[in-house]
Amino acid sequence: MADILVIGRNDAESLGLGWEEILNVIEDVFRERAAGHVENPPKPGIHPRDDAFIHAMPAYLARSGLAGCKWIAGYPQNTRRGLPYIQGLLILTDPETGSTLAVIDGAWLTEVRTAAVSGVVARRFAPAPRRLGVIGCGVQARRHLTMFLDIAPSIETVQAFDHKPRAASDFAQLAADHGTQGQVARSAAEAVANADLVVTAGAIHTDPVQELDGSEVAENSVILPIDFDAAWQTKAITGSSLFCVDDIEQYEYYQREGYFRGYPSPTMELAAALSATDRVPAQGKRIFLNLGLAMEDVALGGLVYRLCMEKGAGHRVPLT
Numbered sequence: 194m195a196d197i198l199v200i201g202r203n204d205a206e207s208l209g210l211g212w213e214e215i216l217n218v219i220e221d222v223f224r225e226r227a228a229g230h231v232e233n234p235p236k237p238g239i240h241p242r243d244d245a246f247i248h249a250m251p252a253y254l255a256r257s258g259l260a261g262c263k264w265i266a267g268y269p270q271n272t273r274r275g276l277p278y279i280q281g282l283l284i285l286t287d288p289e290t291g292s293t294l295a296v297i298d299g300a301w302l303t304e305v306r307t308a309a310v311s312g313v314v315a316r317r318f319a320p321a322p323r324r325l326g327v328i329g330c331g332v333q334a335r336r337h338l339t340m341f342l343d344i345a346p347s348i349e350t351v352q353a354f355d356h357k358p359r360a361a362s363d364f365a366q367l368a369a370d371h372g373t374q375g376q377v378a379r380s381a382a383e384a385v386a387n388a389d390l391v392v393t394a395g396a397i398h399t400d401p402v403q404e405l406d407g408s409e410v411a412e413n414s415v416i417l418p419i420d421f422d423a424a425w426q427t428k429a430i431t432g433s434s435l436f437c438v439d440d441i442e443q444y445e446y447y448q449r450e451g452y453f454r455g456y457p458s459p460t461m462e463l464a465a466a467l468s469a470t471d472r473v474p475a476q477g478k479r480i481f482l483n484l485g486l487a488m489e490d491v492a493l494g495g496l497v498y499r500l501c502m503e504k505g506a507g508h509r510v511p512l513t
Contacts, residue, residue: 198295200497200507205301208500212309212343215493216316219309220467222254222492227464230256233488235443244269244398250487253288259495260288263487265299269396278331278396279303283494295498295507299490302497306489308336310439311392311417312344314463314481318473319390319415321347326388326410328381328424329395330355330364337392337419338364342371345390350374354384381424382409391416393424399451407432407478416480421447425480427455434477439463443484 225231232253238246251262265281272278281299286292315322325341325348327334334353341348351368353375355361365375378384381404385391389411401422407429410416416433418425430436438444438459447453463481466473473479501507 195292196509196511197293198498198501198507199510200295200297200501202298202301204501204506204508205298205305205497207506208497208504210496210500212312212340214496215305215309216312216344218492218496219306219489220313220316222257222488223313223464223467225254225256226488227468228256230254231488233440233486235440235446236485236487242268242270244396246397250485250490252487252491254488254491254495257492257495258288259285259491261285261487261491261494263299263302263490265303267397269398279333283490285491285494285498293512295494295501297494297497302490302493303485304332304336306493307333307419307483307485308340309493310463310483310489311337311419311481312340313467314417314483315341315390315415316344317467317470318479318481319345321345322390322415323347324350324352324388324390324411326352326378326385326391327364328354328384328391328393329420330357330360331394333419334364334392334394335367337394337417338367339371341390342368342373348373348390350376352376352378352384352386352388354378354381381405385409387411389414393418393420395420395423397421398423405429410478412478413476414478416478417483418480419483419485421482421484422453422456427457429478430456430480432478433480434474435479436460436482437463437466437473437480438482439484439486443486444482447484 368375
């Protein structure tokens with residue numbers, strides 16, 4: 194077996210990728226999926242600890258000529274140990290020979306591609322948001338913030354809430370550092386009050402709190418839950434003009450696992466929404482539930498691998 198390229202967080206960051214380029218890659222893979230060129234089975238998982246998961250996420254992108262599998266762990270209790278919530282690796286594979294091409298930091302990929310999916314949605318369906326509401330001010334929320342402030346200069350106010358007050362104040366300061374007004378909310382409801390773009394980015398729990406019923410946000414808003422059903426009551430979903438998920442099969446799998454209890458069937462998948470934007474209502478509360486798909490990791494990982502090869506980034510490791 195030949196040497197493989199190991200690409201760490203610093204290697205990926207050194208490439209200087211801009212959000213527009215990243216969003217274009219992610220939107221392209223959803224269009225590839227809509228055209229039937231993606232194999233992306235629901236991710237199986239194991240649960241070694243309460244409220245923790247380790248998922249295997251394979252995908253094959255036939256048109257792009259990319260294949261890979263991400264092995265990713267989420268441990269909410271890690272924050273008390275000074276460890277990251279999300280950790281893992283993406284193995285990028287040559288689909289022609291099955292040879293391993295690269296191993297890439299899965300936590301970095303997860304941060305960036307998750308924010309990028311939200312960015313793709315906002316770019317298409319919330320083109321000029323003014324008030325951004327954020328619940329949960331951790332790593333993923335910060336990625337979302339820097340991405341949104343880059344692609345949506347119309348944002349005037351950022352409202353943030355976290356059960357850890359310091360996290361919310363740091364988040365508001367990050368918004369201010371980027372020239373946008375940052376406000377610390379006293380509650381989840383206050384954070385999303387009258388917001389026309391909303392991100393809920395708390396930890397995923399088997400016993401969700403579900404503080405929000407949808408009445409808090411602006412009438413014509415785009416809502417982006419990246420924390421499964423942790424924040425939103427069933428009433429918020431049934432009262433929306435659109436309930437879109439990235440993968441219905443995966444959504445139904447998680448319903449069988451006990452998540453999304455009482456939630457309705459989705460209106461459509463995101464690949465269909467992006468391929469036929471006229472099917473997406475322009476008004477009302479539109480909810481885009483991002484469960485996370487391996488194809489996003491493989492698409493972004495493929496871009497990172499190609500650029501590392503071109504620029505000589507990363508580290509070669511012999512396997513023989």
